[in-house]
Amino acid sequence: MRYEKGRKDASRSRIMEVAADHFRGDGIAATGLASIMSDAGLTNGAFYPHFQSKAALVRECVAAALEGQSGQIAEALASGGLTMAIDAYLSAAHRDNPEKGCASAALLPEIAREPSETRQVYTERFMTLVRQVSAALPQQTSNPEGIALGVFATLIGALQLARAVDGTELSDRILAAGADAARTLIQR
Secondary structure, three states: OOOOOOHHHHHHHHHHHHHHHHHHHHOOOOOOHHHHHHHOOOOHHHOOOOOOOHHHHHHHHHHHHHHHHHHHHHHHHHHHHHHHHHHHHOOHHHHOOHHHOOHHHHHHHHHOOOOHHHHHHHHHHHHHHHHHHHHHOOOOOOOHHHHHHHHHHHHHHHHHHHHHOOOHHHHHHHHHHHHHHHHHHHOO
């Protein structure tokens, strides 16, 4: 049976969209291919024409998530600079919606256990984000890449802590403290 042109691409995009939400919301290890395919409205057998393995799907989802984050950073930098990007990242909305948020904050411990190909893709895309932020720092900043790395470490760590603690009051304080620390870094 022949399908209309573009159906395979649409199915692949749908699988990646559903998988990315599941990976960020539930974790890579806790997400099975059967649930991804069911939620994508496809059969389990439809997976393999698109991806060789779950690891390949994870790698592509991580790459796509970080490329999307690069676009979000570019928009925030263009409209409000680094301060706006920091505030958007450490917001209650971002904290409360991990399935649509930063793949790093949601998945770093699991990415560290992925095959080297996935970690290499992650490293390349992450360094693109670092270069974006370092380029947005004031020209007189000494060691802009080091500052950008510190900003990401602060943002990701603060978001992970804010998601982990019990109670929104403490969580809100962690987000605010992380934003203050990141703003201090970019003014060095």
